[in-house]
Amino acid sequence: MNEMLEYGKEVLARQPFSVLLGAELTKFEPGMAELSLVVEEKLKQQHGFVHGGVVSYLADNCLTYVGGSVLGDVVTSEYKINYVRPAMGDRLVAKATVVSAGKQQAVCHCRVFCISEGEEKLVAVAQGTINKIKQPV
Amino acid sequence: MNEMLEYGKEVLARQPFSVLLGAELTKFEPGMAELSLVVEEKLKQQHGFVHGGVVSYLADNCLTYVGGSVLGDVVTSEYKINYVRPAMGDRLVAKATVVSAGKQQAVCHCRVFCISEGEEKLVAVAQGTINKIKQPV
Amino acid sequence: MNEMLEYGKEVLARQPFSVLLGAELTKFEPGMAELSLVVEEKLKQQHGFVHGGVVSYLADNCLTYVGGSVLGDVVTSEYKINYVRPAMGDRLVAKATVVSAGKQQAVCHCRVFCISEGEEKLVAVAQGTINKIKQPV
Amino acid sequence: MNEMLEYGKEVLARQPFSVLLGAELTKFEPGMAELSLVVEEKLKQQHGFVHGGVVSYLADNCLTYVGGSVLGDVVTSEYKINYVRPAMGDRLVAKATVVSAGKQQAVCHCRVFCISEGEEKLVAVAQGTINKIKQPV
Numbered sequence: 001m002n003e004m005l006e007y008g009k010e011v012l013a014r015q016p017f018s019v020l021l022g023a024e025l026t027k028f029e030p031g032m033a034e035l036s037l038v039v040e041e042k043l044k045q046q047h048g049f050v051h052g053g054v055v056s057y058l059a060d061n062c063l064t065y066v067g068g069s070v071l072g073d074v075v076t077s078e079y080k081i082n083y084v085r086p087a088m089g090d091r092l093v094a095k096a097t098v099v100s101a102g103k104q105q106a107v108c109h110c111r112v113f114c115i116s117e118g119e120e121k122l123v124a125v126a127q128g129t130i131n132k133i134k135q136p137v
Numbered sequence: 138m139n140e141m142l143e144y145g146k147e148v149l150a151r152q153p154f155s156v157l158l159g160a161e162l163t164k165f166e167p168g169m170a171e172l173s174l175v176v177e178e179k180l181k182q183q184h185g186f187v188h189g190g191v192v193s194y195l196a197d198n199c200l201t202y203v204g205g206s207v208l209g210d211v212v213t214s215e216y217k218i219n220y221v222r223p224a225m226g227d228r229l230v231a232k233a234t235v236v237s238a239g240k241q242q243a244v245c246h247c248r249v250f251c252i253s254e255g256e257e258k259l260v261a262v263a264q265g266t267i268n269k270i271k272q273p274v
Numbered sequence: 275m276n277e278m279l280e281y282g283k284e285v286l287a288r289q290p291f292s293v294l295l296g297a298e299l300t301k302f303e304p305g306m307a308e309l310s311l312v313v314e315e316k317l318k319q320q321h322g323f324v325h326g327g328v329v330s331y332l333a334d335n336c337l338t339y340v341g342g343s344v345l346g347d348v349v350t351s352e353y354k355i356n357y358v359r360p361a362m363g364d365r366l367v368a369k370a371t372v373v374s375a376g377k378q379q380a381v382c383h384c385r386v387f388c389i390s391e392g393e394e395k396l397v398a399v400a401q402g403t404i405n406k407i408k409q410p411v
Numbered sequence: 412m413n414e415m416l417e418y419g420k421e422v423l424a425r426q427p428f429s430v431l432l433g434a435e436l437t438k439f440e441p442g443m444a445e446l447s448l449v450v451e452e453k454l455k456q457q458h459g460f461v462h463g464g465v466v467s468y469l470a471d472n473c474l475t476y477v478g479g480s481v482l483g484d485v486v487t488s489e490y491k492i493n494y495v496r497p498a499m500g501d502r503l504v505a506k507a508t509v510v511s512a513g514k515q516q517a518v519c520h521c522r523v524f525c526i527s528e529g530e531e532k533l534v535a536v537a538q539g540t541i542n543k544i545k546q547p548v
Binding site for chain 1: 148151152153154155156157158178179180181182183188189190191193194195197198201212213214215216217218219220
């Protein structure tokens with residue numbers, strides 16, 4: 001495993017909320033990040049689908065990672081998400097890319113898929129702004 | 138407690154993810170909803186603040202509730218959130234209102250506050266679209 | 275007329291696109307801005323309503339003004355708009371407020387109304403981020 | 412010129428605001444649309460760049476077209492735009508694609524570029540929801 005991915009995994013392990021949800025960082029390269037989790041009962045809403053809040057968490061955190069992949073220490077300033085299909089299946093995976101980056105700020109995209117019997121289906125798309133923080137808070 | 142709030146609480150209790158996060162519905166009237174949770178260690182990120190994903194969950198779910206307060210069975214189709222301050226303190230509370238509602242769709246606003254020693258501070262604002270579903274999924 | 279509003283009007287007069295659309299600044303105070311225009315044939319789409327692009331322009335520019343009312347020289351970094359009703363009538367007016375402002379950035383809201391025979395109806399709501407620019411571009 | 416593009420151009424010619432801005436539809440196929448305009452003085456703001464409202468118009472209208480390319484008669488319900496660079500140059504072009512489409516609604520992306528001496532630079536990215544209208548308004 002490369003150093004950058006290893007570092008990203010360490011950061012994720014220090015986020016209690018990410019640990020609670022079982023998130024795993026599966027790709028972390030300059031301009032690309034992938035974050036996934038296993039669909040468990042505790043992540044669902046009342047109709048048996050994955051709760052929208054879980055999908056949002058995954059998009060938000062993956063956007064932060066991909067922004068951080070080019071800017072260093074960052075925070076998500078804002079994002080917008082469109083849910084396009086109820087999330088179900090075995091696993092959710094978020095895949096984010098950098099659309100445009102300056103020194104202080106990056107605009108990034110993220111797609112979230114649910115995986116069921118090996119088939120990926122798009123469940124949400126997000127677009128947001130990631131900002132560099134001067135010193136780690 | 139009025140019937141509408143009681144019904145809203147029952148629905149929340151059937152969302153395993155909301156139970157996992159400890160969310161409580163504290164207001165549910167036509168055009169208004171309030172959702173809150175106690176800040177626990179498990180909801181934080183690596184710097185000791187509440188994870189953005191928790192703030193998003195609260196805004197998203199509160200938007201869904203407020204849309205449902207005027208439309209019935211609904212889903213959040215999309216929303217946008219701006220984080221304006223790191224979330225810390227004892228409790229988070231989301232307060233949502235309906236901006237405009239038709240028969241099939243409502244546009245709603247939500248503000249999320251953190252409460253520390255009785256003082257409320259704004260941590261995020263969200264705006265989104267809630268859509269009626271023809272029959273409960 | 276107060277100095278701040280006068281200054282704001284001078285800036286608007288130097289925006290050829292705002293002049294083309296006939297925009298007028300009717301309020302410009304710290305934390306509040308109002309921008310309006312008369313509905314003319316040239317601002318419409320194929321069904322006789324005001325073109326969405328005009329509504330967006332008004333929201334975008336009013337957000338920039340209100341951010342500038344507390345930050346000085348600014349640009350709109352991003353915004354999101356929900357159209358809630360077709361825009362028609364005699365006049366459009368956008369009203370923006372600051373939700374939260376730091377030294378470098380402000381998060382602002384804007385509502386756009388159409389006015390017909392003295393009655394105001396909401397046509398769109400927007401939320402966006404306004405950033406200070408170090409020196410006027 | 413194919414029939415679909417020809418039809419799209421006819422619709423555009425019936426939008427007085429699009430005619431005022433000089434917009435041209437250069438691609439219109441199922442799932443893809445391109446809308447462009449020549450940068451003229453009247454489209455600028457006070458610093459000599461193309462006004463953000465023009466960039467927004469182009470993104471908004473291109474999103475509507477691409478949604479219409481798969482749904483028929485449509486309106487843009489909402490969108491979000493991030494400006495990533497001041498728009499200048501000879502021409503602006505918006506390129507939109509469908510991310511996900513159902514029977515009633517499509518979620519679409521759009522990128523807006525400015526072209527200067529043959530070189531394209533990204534100036535904005537947008538994401539929005541396009542809804543089918545039951546009968547032409």
